[in-house]
Amino acid sequence: MIFRKLALASLGAALGATVAFADTTIRVLHVNDNTAAVDLWNKIARDFEAQNKGVKVDIQYLENEAFKAKLPTLLQSEERPSIIYSWGGGVMRAQAKAGFLDDITAEAAPWANTLSATAAKAFQVDGKTVGIPFETGEVGFFYNKKLMDKAGVKAEDIKSWDDFLAAVKKIKAAGITPLVVGAGEKWPIHFYYSYLVMRIGGASALADAAAGKNGGFKGAPFVEAGVRLRELAALEPFQAGYIGTTHTQAEGMFGDGKGAMELMGEWLLDSQASNAADGKGQPIDNIGLLSFPLVPGGKGVATDILGGINGWLVTKNAPKEATAFLKFFSQDKYQRQVAAKGYYIPVVSGTETAIQNPVVKQIANQLAASTYHQNFFDQDLGPSVGRVVNDISAAVAAGEMKPEAAAAAIQDAWDQQ
Amino acid sequence: MATTLASSVETSRRPGGRGWLTILIFLPPALLLFTIFVAMPMGEAAWYSFYNWNGYGRPENFIGLKNYASLIGNHAFTQALLNNFLIIAVSLAIQLPLALGVALIVSKKIRGAVAFRMIFFLPYILADVAAGLIWRFVYDGDYGLVSGMTSLIGAQPVFLLADKNWAFSAVLVVIVWKYFGFHMMLYVAGLQSLDKALLEAAEIDGANAVQRFRHITLPLLGPMIRLSIFFSVVGALQLFDMIVPLTGGGPFDTTNTMVSYLYFFGITRMRVGFGSAVGVVLFLFCVTFALGYRRFFMRDD
Incomplete structure (x- = not known):
């Protein structure tokens, strides 16, 4: 019972x-x-x-x-x-x-x-x-302190685009790869283009272009950003074959100490370790963070941040x-x-x-x-325009596309959507 | 019992009667499945292709033929189309002769022939995505086999997949490597079903090996070769899942096929209308080829 x-x-x-x-x-x-x-x-x-x-x-x-x-x-x-x-x-x-x-x-x-x-x-x-x-989050230049020391470059002193270019040359002369980037997936290199647009055109550049002001995406900040990106890439600062490298490979290279700097989001601190050959990567006290340099004559300030x-x-x-x-x-x-x-x-x-x-x-x-905090361009603009920004960033860096044509391609994609 | 048997015999003699019943019972399920899973999606794709639509909500922004118009002269699409034709050309000019040559060797009763057949067939069994990833490592400029070989002779490491002039050639090598085993198997099957008596008769008549191949083996293998060409062309048009892990269509959109173009420019960019237009174009290519080829070349098979 x-x-x-x-x-x-x-x-x-x-x-x-x-x-x-x-x-x-x-x-x-x-x-x-x-x-x-x-x-x-x-x-x-x-x-x-x-x-x-x-x-x-x-x-x-x-x-x-x-x-x-x-x-x-x-x-x-x-x-x-x-x-x-x-x-x-x-x-x-x-x-x-x-x-x-x-x-x-x-x-x-x-x-x-x-x-x-x-x-x-x-x-x-x-x-x-x-x-x-x-x-x-924030995208910035994460750097390997030891490699920067070895090349005799003081990251704290890099304030302007010219300082940055000089540092890149110096690091390269020391036999070290100045920058690693996973341009095979394109979005890692679009960070360069985005920051350049922000530094040149200031906080309102993207919103103005979207609203069709100042020539839209064909406007000066978007063309000049391409010119500056090509100026940097012409120094051959990236690792060999960067156009085919994936972002995880590039993060692993940074973790392995094969490059002095990487422009990436904050997740790099984890992924450089998990993708490193030894699974440990660079210890945190060997990693520094450098804000994207200011472009002379640009409207942006150092406290304008790109990030997700x-x-x-x-x-x-x-x-x-x-x-x-x-x-x-x-x-x-x-x-x-x-x-x-x-x-x-x-x-x-x-x-x-x-x-x-x-x-x-x-x-x-x-x-x-x-x-000013700017969301990733490729997310903010939506996939159809955002992926074009990614494409042109890789193409302009490699010298496959002229900056004017690149800016026009973004405008075309914007008009088509 | 006897009556039913008699009546069934009777009905089977009358065409029409029992035939209609069969159609009535067996056609609707098949027709329904075909309509839902084949005809309707194709019709929908054709409909979407007239809209500027991102996949959300209902397509409302009708733009007529603009999606198709923007394909004409589109650099990346033209390249993808050209790549598809290159794959077909390489398949026909290199892959199939290679497959036939290897098949002639491994179909003989020599020691280890079966083992070699297995080895040559292995790449085909491998998933396309896995093959793409493996070859990505092979071509890697830092750790890959190819760079290892060039550094042995003291040359600079090469980054084939990052070089827009070489990337697609590298992809073609992988395609031949991956699929020739399948065609080899087709030919082995064809060769084994040949009537040996004909070859022996020719040999007795004094035909040499080349003549026997040219005048007996090749003609008798005809149906198999035509089938293999068919598979190879349709496969080339549909090639997709190896491209994505291997190159992602890059560098600078030089290694896309039509399907990977559809994926990268239609789906990942949420341009569903545009992607549908690419799909329709691809569909027209496939159908034209399939029907035309079967009509003119495979008529007798």
Whole structure:
């Protein structure tokens, strides 16, 4: 008798539990392959579930290219994830325009001020909040201190483009590869072009071009950026065969100490180690960070920063708990952990004090003091124009394309989209 | 029992009657599958190709033939098209004769023939993506086999895949290496089914090896050669998954095929309408070739 009662009770409990758990499921789709960071995300999800009975958070991973290729179809189905990973920019605007994103302005307003203002703004479309950023970053010249010393170059003294060119010549004369770049995938070399546009045209250059002002993308900053890039590339500062090198190969070369500098995002600090031949790469105290030099006569300042801003978008008809989860996710205590462990640079204000890594700390401080933060050009302009910027950056550097033709190609792509 | 048997015999004698039933039962499922998975996607692609559409929402921005017009004179597309024809040319001029030559050797009953057949066939079994990655390492200027060889003779390391003049030749080598084994197998099968009596008769009549090959083996192998050409051309037109890991279409879009062009310029750039136009062009090439070839060359096979 007792057994039967127990069995019934447990059956009832099991049924009850299933019903309770099946109430709402928030499905999150991301591309982060840093498993330690994702472990923390899963822990946040479990904590959220514990506090919100009947809500289940399912965090799923998809490889970067697969994610980008599948998303348009996925968003059109009824099975769309509630929350998706995003780089902001043109793709996000296209998704918003097609009506696949929820306007979460009202839900996010009470706590949006805990986030960095620049980052929060990157996830607004026409003044409406469609997503919540969680990560920010900076592209800069990471350099190998020992190699710079060996060549007799002081990184701190490099302020202008001419200083930079002189340093490149000096490093090359010392028999060291001055710069490594994974131009085979093109986007690594588009950082050069982007920064040159920002340094020459200033903070408004990209927005003005998009609005068709000052000659659009055919305007002076875009042509001169090409001229400067070719000027640098003509010194043959890159590793041999750079036009076919992948970004992971280039990061490995930096880790192996085969190049003095690499213009890359903050993730290089991890990837130079994981892609190095010995799996360790350069120790952190041998790595320095140099801001992109100023171009004489340019409107940009040294505190204008190029870098990625990543966040979460809430999709159309997502359960209302999705935004609540993002609020829960963006809590100081979790993002402080992210900072302390060095998974990425969180955008929750004040968490940067928890950062341990000295170079990451330097980046965070620069980001906090930045006068202008520009999202990656290829993300901001959207894939159809962005990939053209990537293409022309490689072609101009290699002398395959004239700077004027390159600027015109961007304008053509812009007009066609 | 007896009646049903009798009636079935009776119906089978009447054409029309039982035939219609068969069609009624067996055609709809096949037709449905064909419509859903073949005809409709093709029709949709053709429809999308008239729009400037990024894949989100419904295509609304109708631009007529502009997607097709922008293909004409497009440098990267012309290069991709040219590359496809180069692959076909190399397949026909180098790969197939090589495959036939090797097949003639390994189809003989000599020691180790089966082992050699396996070895030559191995690259074909390998996944295209894996082959692309392997050859990327072979061609690598820092660690690769090719550079190792050039440095042995004291030359500078070469970066074939980063050199726009050599990259596609390097790709062609991989293509021949990868697929000749498949054609060799076709020819081996063809050679083994030849009527040996004919060859023996010719030998008795005093025909030498060249004459026997020219006048007996080659004509009898005709159907197999035509089939192999067919596979080789269609395969060349569809080549994609080896290009992506090997070169990614670079440097400067010199190693794209039409399909990789479609992928890099249509899909990754979210220009679904434009990509569809490329797809339609590719489809027309394939269909024209397939129908034309079967009509004129494979009529008797």
